Amino acid sequence: MAKRIVVDPVTRIEGHLRIDAEVAGGRVRKAWSSGQMWRGIEVILQGRDPRDAWLFTQRICGVCTTVHAITSVRAVENALGLEVPINAQYIRNLVLALHALHDHIVHFYTLSALDWVDVVAALKADPARTAALAQGLSDWPNNGKSRFKAVKEKVQALVESGQLGPFAHGYWGHPAMTLPPEANLMAVSHYLEALDYQRKATQALGILGGKNPHVQNLAVGGVATAINPDNEATLNMDRLYQVRQLLEEVRAFVHQVYLPDVIAVGALYKDWLAHGAGVMNYLAVPDMPLDTAGTRFDLPGGTLFDGDLSTARAFKGFQDPYFRDNVAESIAHSWYEGDWTRHPFEEETVPHYTDFQDEGKYSWVKAPRFQGRPMQVGPLAQVLVGYALNHEPTRRYVDDALARVGTLAKTRVVPAALHSTPGRHLARAIRTAVISDLAVKHWELLVANIGRGDYAICNPPAFPLGEQRGFGFHEAPRGALSHWIVIRDGQIRNYQCVVPSTWNAGPRDGKGQPGPYEAALVGNPVADPERPLEVLRTIHSFDPCIACAVHMLDPSGRETVRVRVL
Amino acid sequence: MARDPQLDALNPKVTRRSFLKACTAAAAALGLADEAVPRLVEAAASPARPPVVWLHFQECTGCSEALLRASHPDIARLILDLVSLDYHETVMAAAGHQAEAALADTLKRHEGRFICVVEGGIPTKDGGVYCRIGGRTAMEILADVAPRSAAVIAIGNCAAFGGIQAARPNPTGAVGVRDLVADHSVVNVPGCPPNPVSFLGTVLHYLTFKRLPPTDHLGRPLFAYGRKIHDHCERRAHFDEGRFAEAFGDANHRRGYCLYKTGCKGPETYNSCPAVRFNDVGAWPVGVGHGCIGCSEPGFWDTMTPFYERLPGVAVPQGRGTVAAADRIGKGVFTVAAAAAGIHAAIGVGRKIWRSRSGGGEG
Ligand code: SF4
Ligand code: SF4
Numbered sequence: 001m002a003k004r005i006v007v008d009p010v011t012r013i014e015g016h017l018r019i020d021a022e023v024a025g026g027r028v029r030k031a032w033s034s035g036q037m038w039r040g041i042e043v044i045l046q047g048r049d050p051r052d053a054w055l056f057t058q059r060i061c062g063v064c065t066t067v068h069a070i071t072s073v074r075a076v077e078n079a080l081g082l083e084v085p086i087n088a089q090y091i092r093n094l095v096l097a098l099h100a101l102h103d104h105i106v107h108f109y110t111l112s113a114l115d116w117v118d119v120v121a122a123l124k125a126d127p128a129r130t131a132a133l134a135q136g137l138s139d140w141p142n143n144g145k146s147r148f149k150a151v152k153e154k155v156q157a158l159v160e161s162g163q164l165g166p167f168a169h170g171y172w173g174h175p176a177m178t179l180p181p182e183a184n185l186m187a188v189s190h191y192l193e194a195l196d197y198q199r200k201a202t203q204a205l206g207i208l209g210g211k212n213p214h215v216q217n218l219a220v221g222g223v224a225t226a227i228n229p230d231n232e233a234t235l236n237m238d239r240l241y242q243v244r245q246l247l248e249e250v251r252a253f254v255h256q257v258y259l260p261d262v263i264a265v266g267a268l269y270k271d272w273l274a275h276g277a278g279v280m281n282y283l284a285v286p287d288m289p290l291d292t293a294g295t296r297f298d299l300p301g302g303t304l305f306d307g308d309l310s311t312a313r314a315f316k317g318f319q320d321p322y323f324r325d326n327v328a329e330s331i332a333h334s335w336y337e338g339d340w341t342r343h344p345f346e347e348e349t350v351p352h353y354t355d356f357q358d359e360g361k362y363s364w365v366k367a368p369r370f371q372g373r374p375m376q377v378g379p380l381a382q383v384l385v386g387y388a389l390n391h392e393p394t395r396r397y398v399d400d401a402l403a404r405v406g407t408l409a410k411t412r413v414v415p416a417a418l419h420s421t422p423g424r425h426l427a428r429a430i431r432t433a434v435i436s437d438l439a440v441k442h443w444e445l446l447v448a449n450i451g452r453g454d455y456a457i458c459n460p461p462a463f464p465l466g467e468q469r470g471f472g473f474h475e476a477p478r479g480a481l482s483h484w485i486v487i488r489d490g491q492i493r494n495y496q497c498v499v500p501s502t503w504n505a506g507p508r509d510g511k512g513q514p515g516p517y518e519a520a521l522v523g524n525p526v527a528d529p530e531r532p533l534e535v536l537r538t539i540h541s542f543d544p545c546i547a548c549a550v551h552m553l554d555p556s557g558r559e560t561v562r563v564r565v566l
Numbered sequence: 567m568a569r570d571p572q573l574d575a576l577n578p579k580v581t582r583r584s585f586l587k588a589c590t591a592a593a594a595a596l597g598l599a600d601e602a603v604p605r606l607v608e609a610a611a612s613p614a615r616p617p618v619v620w621l622h623f624q625e626c627t628g629c630s631e632a633l634l635r636a637s638h639p640d641i642a643r644l645i646l647d648l649v650s651l652d653y654h655e656t657v658m659a660a661a662g663h664q665a666e667a668a669l670a671d672t673l674k675r676h677e678g679r680f681i682c683v684v685e686g687g688i689p690t691k692d693g694g695v696y697c698r699i700g701g702r703t704a705m706e707i708l709a710d711v712a713p714r715s716a717a718v719i720a721i722g723n724c725a726a727f728g729g730i731q732a733a734r735p736n737p738t739g740a741v742g743v744r745d746l747v748a749d750h751s752v753v754n755v756p757g758c759p760p761n762p763v764s765f766l767g768t769v770l771h772y773l774t775f776k777r778l779p780p781t782d783h784l785g786r787p788l789f790a791y792g793r794k795i796h797d798h799c800e801r802r803a804h805f806d807e808g809r810f811a812e813a814f815g816d817a818n819h820r821r822g823y824c825l826y827k828t829g830c831k832g833p834e835t836y837n838s839c840p841a842v843r844f845n846d847v848g849a850w851p852v853g854v855g856h857g858c859i860g861c862s863e864p865g866f867w868d869t870m871t872p873f874y875e876r877l878p879g880v881a882v883p884q885g886r887g888t889v890a891a892a893d894r895i896g897k898g899v900f901t902v903a904a905a906a907a908g909i910h911a912a913i914g915v916g917r918k919i920w921r922s923r924s925g926g927g928e929g
Contacts (some may be wrong), residue, residue, distance in 0.1 A: 006662070169658075207852065
């Protein structure tokens with residue numbers, strides 16, 4: 001007998017997501033992914049000043065905050081044919097790298113670790129043996145017995161207080177929680193330390209961005225971060241070295257804690273390397289531009305299909321028609337009127353809310369497609385595309401990480417194992433390590449350029465009469481993000497965001513092809529339908545972030561339907 | 567503030583031990599039998615940490631994210647030692663019906679004693695279909711939870727004033743908490759997002775003094791929103807002397823001159839940014855070189871835009887007089903206020919949520 005599981009709300013994500021799964025014989029047979037909130041920001045943008053758009057779109061998501069900001073200014077610049085000073089590129093690159101470092105650390109520890117780590121079982125661990133385990137994985141200075149003992153006492157106090165707070169009603173003691181107690185204690189300790197290191201990344205970001213979340217230092221045409229080594233009120237050497245120092249500390253955490261932890265979880269849960277692949281078409285866009293026009297990049301992007309590395313094709317730059325012409329969105333199963341698939345410039349959306357219909361419409365999220373095919377985006381796509389395009393740092397980290405998983409798990413692990421639930425976490429940690437190295441490089445590029453006496457930060461925009469169309473992309477932590485803008489007489493006429501979580505969380509399209517979440521869940525084991533831990537594992541591995549996935553609504557033509565309580 | 571010994575006493579371990587001692591002494595002094603001690607302990611020590619229910623509605627999670635970056639106290643200390651964060655969708659371990667159970671449990675066990683934090687606006691059009699959690703609309707959840715709490719803190723501009731989704735044309739009829747919960751003692755901690763120090767200051771004030779801090783007429787705590795950005799800005803001397811940056815990156819911008827002409831909204835914005843700064847690194851937007859956008863003011867998405875145009879009605883020094891051209895700026899103020907009032911009257915969900923004012927909201 002098939003059983004229907006409804007997970008609503010899916011927690012430890014940004015936004016409101018509902019997942020339905022049909023389970024038979026202990027496995028998921030069919031799944032539905034449904035976005036449950038809509039705010040209408042793209043409608044609000046209509047008629048406004050394009051220079052302001054980034055401040056609005058940044059508020060699409062407080063998790064992906066700098067991500068929408070950067071993509072938005074790139075879209076307007078693209079529409080105007082405006083290049084930005086090289087200092088502005090480097091500062092933006094540093095900002096987005098620091099953002100990614102923060103975001104990935106938070107994702108693994110705060111948002112996902114509790115799917116794999118049993119906090120309560122950590123109480124059974126011996127701190128001395130935990131230290132031995134941790135020191136075998138890395139020489140992180142905080143991997144000592146006294147630290148683990150203190151953390152164990154902290155957890156003990158929490159449990160005894162009878163107020164577990166955020167840890168209440170977790171899946172403790174679930175049969176799929178199979179880590180040894182020592183690994184659990186190590187992970188809980190690193191969970192707490194991660195809170196410190198994610199903060200350091202945002203401090204460095206704050207120095208450049210004025211504050212964080214929601215940086216306030218961008219502008220169409222560049223950045224507003226004033227550079228002047230001879231002034232105490234601007235970005236000078238003192239502040240730049242503060243950025244450098246914080247960056248180095250975060251980088252050490254990524255290399256010595258985050259990456260080894262993910263390798264250990266991958267090895268200790270090696271059975272899971274067979275679960276959660278789903279859609280094996282991947283899309284990533286290039287980023288960390290090295291010139292003012294966006295034609296050379298430190299991070300590659302492109303597509304690959306059917307999990308076949310030999311199909312890889314690169315995107316060449318901010319103007320590439322291979323990207324511009326091949327993106328479209330379908331609303332066949334989304335709560336909007338009609339049943340079309342259209343290019344973002346041509347989209348026109350009239351909401352039509354109905355109830356959740358298994359075979360009909362069931363989500364506020366649209367279904368983006370590339371050349372008509374569903375694509376998985378995110379760190380796994382970034383890493384596989386980079387690997388296929390022979391990106392040296394990516395290849396080096398992938399080969400090394402897979403070898404370490406193999407040694408710990410006592411089995412050979414090939415790159416194909418990355419098409420899986422733990423594979424997404426591993427790819428994310430690898431990507432974080434690559435970015436942490438590149439951030440140091442871009443800090444050096446910025447400092448060298450300032451040293452040449454170049455303090456230029458912004459080319460002010462001018463808006464001609466008539467219509468301009470532009471698109472901007474950015475390889476966000478969650479995957480390829482693009483904004484599409486139509487400007488008329490200096491005002492926004494149409495604005496569309498095709499975002500990572502729309503690619504991944506979208507519903508079926510007109511041809512019935514499921515989105516990546518839906519496809520990845522099929523075949524997933526579910527030991528106890530009352531406590532669908534395994535469903536969360538796979539969904540969380542994508543790093544869902546739903547507010548941004550939910551699109552525009554025209555205020556007219558709405559039908560009022562009240563939701564039926566489940 | 568974080569190292570205050572009073573707050574250390576909130577640590578569950580310390581609390582239990584010191585309470586035991588204090589209760590035994592009290593029992594002896596009152597001449598009570600030993601059997602009374604456990605009951606005294608129970609009454610005094612429970613709940614050890616004030617429970618917090620954090621509701622997410624139409625939001626971007628930026629306010630929660632801001633808390634992750636807090637350092638006085640830091641997030642681990644906040645959730646492990648100071649409060650019991652019983653429901654918070656972004657960090658809680660439970661999901662689905664277990665998450666619902668966590669909420670129901672707290673409402674039952676701590677009725678009238680938990681702090682309710684609201685993040686995000688509340689859509690009111692079409693019965694509120696634009697935001698649902700576990701099948702209930704944001705409006706239904708707020709109407710259920712807020713009246714049973716001891717205190718409501720609206721964090722961020724969205725929960726305080728409707729925020730970005732309430733910007734023209736407000737397609738979902740988004741409003742802030744005070745538009746629905748008809749008691750003006752709800753504390754607003756606006757900002758987009760607010761400085762975590764403003765939020766934590768409010769919570770610590772409540773934990774320490776057992777009442778909410780005094781507020782202004784918009785419900786904002788005076789300790790954080792009592793003064794204008796412009797009055798504490800490090801660039802104010804340049805403003806007063808008529809020294810302005812005209813464009814980002816020009817020579818005056820590189821000298822750190824006033825940003826008024828590039829659109830700074832500091833002269834009309836109440837917040838503590840120049841004094842408190844962000845992320846513990848002394849940074850804030852104006853300090854870095856970008857104008858204030860007025861994020862702690864109601865309706866700022868309409869009243870303060872376009873962000874790169876000058877704020878009208880400001881007397882500019884150096885004989886240039888008041889800038890009068892209010893062409894696109896400023897006219898939204900009245901529409902926003904009127905729309906909010908209309909929605910409030912139409913829904914009438916309003917309900918007195920306070921058990922007693924107990925000294926809160928005296929401003
Ligand atoms: S206008 Fe802005 S930058 Fe200038 S003094 Fe006032 S707050 Fe500071
Ligand atoms: S400077 Fe202005 S816009 Fe920036 S955070 Fe402070 S109040 Fe908000």
